Amino acid sequence: MEDINQETVHRHDAGCDGHGHHHHDGMHIHPVANNMKVALALNVSFTIIEFFGGLFTNSVAIISDAIHDLGDSLAIASALVLEKESERGRTATFTYGKRRFSTLAALITSLILVVGSVVITINAIPRFFHPEEVHVQGVLWLAILGLLFNGAAVLRLKKGNKSSLNQKAVMLHLMEDALGWIAVLIGGIVMYFTGWYWIDPLLSLGIAAFILFNAVKNISNGLSIFLQAKPQGIDEGKLLNELLAIPHVSDIHDLHIWTMDGEKHILTSHIVVPADSDITLMRRVREEVLQKLKSLNIQHPTIQIETSMETCRFTNC
Incomplete structure (x- = not known):
């Protein structure tokens, strides 16, 4: 499971270097x-x-x-x-x-x-x-x-x-x-x-x-x-519902949303998939989640894929 989490972060960073858009x-x-x-x-x-x-x-x-x-x-x-x-x-x-x-x-x-x-x-x-x-x-x-x-x-x-x-x-x-x-x-x-x-x-x-x-x-x-409040115009309930509607996403926790300056919004979250999911499925879910977040005006998302068998390591999950 560590492999998919590391690769998720790597892909995200590559996408951000896709500050290609910003450059x-x-x-x-x-x-x-x-x-x-x-x-x-x-x-x-x-x-x-x-x-x-x-x-x-x-x-x-x-x-x-x-x-x-x-x-x-x-x-x-x-x-x-x-x-x-x-x-x-x-x-x-x-x-x-x-x-x-x-x-x-x-x-x-x-x-x-x-x-x-x-x-x-x-x-x-x-x-x-x-x-x-x-x-x-x-x-x-x-x-x-x-x-x-x-x-x-x-x-x-x-x-x-x-x-x-x-x-x-x-x-x-x-x-x-x-x-x-x-x-x-x-x-x-x-x-x-x-x-x-x-x-x-x-x-x-x-x-x-x-x-x-x-x-x-x-x-x-x-x-x-x-104070890192939730950005104006972002409905957390609606966002959660749209992410949970993605196939194979069974749960979402440790969700945090804030904004750098009122324009560039940042999100981190743990996405839970079924215990029997393989790496190919996890990658597909991750890509769908990233695309959905992009459509919801989240420019800088970082997600961690977990299976339902794993226990979140953080106390505020």
């Missing part, structure tokens, strides 16, 4: 990275303009958006670093690679955004009850400029590798920013015609609430990943 994707890394560099440069440039523009227009909504865009710049920068690091793959020290560096960066960024949203709220609440005059024309021009900058960044990213999850995530960040600027533009138009300057701190509070909601959600997701 092939590496050909797209440089265009993706270049597109993200352009998006980062646009975002950082406009974030600086926003901070000074917010001070010039006396608009807390603009300054709030600047803090939001600063968080997005940090997110784009961390995603860019991940694109470069992912090309290097595993090392003797980081045997799973450095994919969790992106999760760590997301946690740090989210904590910064939580602090930023609290600062925004503290400054906006007094302005809501005691509105101050806002340079509305400046707000309108900044909103239009914001739409142009974000639109240019989104268009640049849309030209790149459409299979890059990092690039898609960054593009969603920038599309959210564009929607925020539409809200600021509408608010600016209302202030221009009515003089209702309380709209500015109201927009600021709305932006702060949006930032806080997403930051807390990201912190929760990041902590779940580091």
